[in-house]
Each structure stands twice: as C-alpha cells, then as structure tokens.
Amino acid sequence: MSRISPVTGHYVTLEVDGLEYKVFYLENGTGQPLVCQHTAGCHNHQWRGLLEDEEITSQYRVIAYDLPRHGKSDPPENTEWWKEEYKLTADHYANFIVALCDALELENPLFMGSSFGGTIALQLALRHPDRFAGVLAVEGADYSPGFYLDWWQHPQANAAQVCASGVWDLMAPQSPESDRWKTWFYYSQGSEAFKGDLHFYSVDHDLRGRLGEIDGDRCPVVMLTGEYDYLTTPEDSARTAGQIKNGRFITMPEIGHFPMSENHERFRVHLLEALDILQGAKASSE
Amino acid sequence: MTVSTRAPSRQAWAEAFADASDSDAEIQAHGKYFNCSYLIDATEHTFVVRVESGKVTEVAVDPGPLDVPYQFAIRASAETWREFGKPVPAPMYHGIWAASFQRDMRLEGDLLVLMQNLRCITRQIELLRVIGSPV
Numbered sequence: 001m002s003r004i005s006p007v008t009g010h011y012v013t014l015e016v017d018g019l020e021y022k023v024f025y026l027e028n029g030t031g032q033p034l035v036c037q038h039t040a041g042c043h044n045h046q047w048r049g050l051l052e053d054e055e056i057t058s059q060y061r062v063i064a065y066d067l068p069r070h071g072k073s074d075p076p077e078n079t080e081w082w083k084e085e086y087k088l089t090a091d092h093y094a095n096f097i098v099a100l101c102d103a104l105e106l107e108n109p110l111f112m113g114s115s116f117g118g119t120i121a122l123q124l125a126l127r128h129p130d131r132f133a134g135v136l137a138v139e140g141a142d143y144s145p146g147f148y149l150d151w152w153q154h155p156q157a158n159a160a161q162v163c164a165s166g167v168w169d170l171m172a173p174q175s176p177e178s179d180r181w182k183t184w185f186y187y188s189q190g191s192e193a194f195k196g197d198l199h200f201y202s203v204d205h206d207l208r209g210r211l212g213e214i215d216g217d218r219c220p221v222v223m224l225t226g227e228y229d230y231l232t233t234p235e236d237s238a239r240t241a242g243q244i245k246n247g248r249f250i251t252m253p254e255i256g257h258f259p260m261s262e263n264h265e266r267f268r269v270h271l272l273e274a275l276d277i278l279q280g281a282k283a284s285s286e
Numbered sequence: 287m288t289v290s291t292r293a294p295s296r297q298a299w300a301e302a303f304a305d306a307s308d309s310d311a312e313i314q315a316h317g318k319y320f321n322c323s324y325l326i327d328a329t330e331h332t333f334v335v336r337v338e339s340g341k342v343t344e345v346a347v348d349p350g351p352l353d354v355p356y357q358f359a360i361r362a363s364a365e366t367w368r369e370f371g372k373p374v375p376a377p378m379y380h381g382i383w384a385a386s387f388q389r390d391m392r393l394e395g396d397l398l399v400l401m402q403n404l405r406c407i408t409r410q411i412e413l414l415r416v417i418g419s420p421v
Contacts, residue, residue: 146387157401165404169381173374228377230384
C-alpha cells in the first residue's frame, strides 16, 4: 500500500499593496474552501493533522498556506526587504489574505486562523464580510497585548530556542509530547518573522470598541480557545464573542494556544462543532 | 553538592531536584552550555540553584541575605509553587511564562541569562511535576 499522502503543495504568485509574493500552500480535499492561517513565527505544518483528516477533507478543500516570510513563502520578490524592519500590519495582512483567495479563485471560502490568525479572522469579518462565508477565530481576541518583545531577536540569546521554548508554556501538558515537540521544532525555524508578526498581534490589532461593527449575519464568527492559553484566555475570547452579533464561543479543555498543532485529535471535535455552527448560521441568514 | 542551613525536608527536595536534573535525558543531551545561578523564591522557603555545564553543582536551601549570589529570580507564592508541583498542573500554573502573565509569579534580575538558558530552565521547572513542589 502506498504511503504517499494525498496532500499536495503548490506555489502561486500574487501582488498585494505593490509587493509581489510567491506563496506556498498545501491542500487536500474537495468542497467549500477552508483557508487556514498558521500562528505567528510558524508555518503551515501546524495544520498537518487537519490536512489528512478524511472526515473534514471529504467535505472541505483544506488550504493551508505559508504567509510570506514563513516556511516556503519567501519575503517580497520585488523589494530590498532586508533593508527594512519587518512589522506586519492589519491592513497588509488582511489585504494579503483576500489577494490569496482571489489568486486561487476561491468561491465562498471559510477562513480559519489561530493566534495571530485568529485575530486576523476577526479583522476579515469586519473588513470583508462579503468575501468570506464565515470565519473561525482560534485563540483570538479583540486585543492581545504583551508579546511584542525584544527577546525574540536578542543577539546575545539563541533566538531559535528563545522563540521555541518561549511558546512552550502556551501548550497544554495533556497534549501529546511528540506533537508539542513538533510545534517547538517549527518555532525554532521562525524567529526572524516572529517578532514582526507580533507587531500585528500585540500592537496594531486592536478591535476594542469596534466589535459591534462586525456583521455576524453576513459573515458568521465562531471563536474557539483552549483553557491553557495564557496569552488569549477563554475569558478574553468569550468577552470578544459576546460583543459580536451572533458571535459564538467554544471553550476547549486541555488545549493550549496551538490546538491544531499540539493536539489535532482533541481539536477536531471542537472544530466539527464550530463548522456545524457556521453552516447553520449561514443557512438561517439566507 | 547541596548546602543546608535549616529545614531538613527542604534539603531532601533540593537533592531530589539536583538528581532529577542531572539524570534528565533532555537536559543532559542539550545542556552542554547550560550555565547559570538562579533563585527559586517560594515565599516560605528560598533556594539558589547553580548549574555548570548542565550539571547542578549546588542547591542552597534558605540561604542568608548575602550568602549565595544569583543571576535571576523566579518568585511566587507558596500556593503557586504547589500547583507547579502537581503531575498535571492546572491552567496558568503550567509554566513560568503562563504564571507570570496570569498569576503571581515574577521574573526578576538578569533576564538575559534566563533567556540564554530558557530551554533547559523550562525543563528543570517541569521536573517539579515529578519531584513535587519545593514547599
């Protein structure tokens, strides 16, 4: 029996805000597109369990991309990016995701992201409610300060280990050790992007007082947060969902800040529930 | 070696901590340059841990005010450390970052040294889940 995975990888070139990117993405499955964003300083292998989850890929076309500067997606092709400090903004991040969906000619996609992917999910629901059929904000909140730290790139400390061990506590002790170590390993690869990503996460992203502007009828929002997440706690996400029209929130016991990567088997139970909620919400608003 | 000033039961904890660290596969595999000294302040008792080339060379138990120097300190209430000492800690007691962001733990002193040794320190603190709380 062949052990070749059905997951395939592709590159797509696109332009956004005057920057040209050659973007790498993994995909598997057929059906409504489910576009997946990894966490800050990481890459699309965090979605390895989901990409091979037959129950979900039989209903959804799962697409997990590497944000530029992460994994196999290079920094911009047409700028001297090494002469500037990387500081991701909400504007550019949201524009990029829409440009990617356009480049892939996706119709009616769902968006799911975790951590800084969960916060951009909220931004997408606010900015582009007609481009997405719904969003799943995993480990997200209206505001997430405190992680834009110089330690991630301190020249006198081992940045790879500081980033990887610095996020270790974000995972639940119940998550399988091998999956936690894979997540650690991914984080040892992304220190150059991590801090710049967190500029969006902890500085530029701030939807306090604006959640009421999200139209949960046009773009339903479901939020999911693990109880071991010390950055975005379940209380933070519940507060956020409570201020979004028709916003729903699911607490995930015995999970931390990287649900899909630290414990897909446990996460998928909550994900299936969240997908059902999104489908029901969209059906009732049509 | 360990240094005792009082509290013999704490002495047993200090020895268990040193033994657990020195026999831990991860620390011994990755601790070639693990060098630092730090204070564990558990309110009811204090400990200064000294590590050289991945081996615990000293755990001072309740040292006097000027007895044993250290580079950084991890401080928390006894209740917080007791939660760290459970086999499966409750949320927010499962690491020094979590407890510092969400509970009463404080990281003080030369934090660069902490960051330089973060991988092995993280593992050392997790050993409390096996050997128990220092208080």
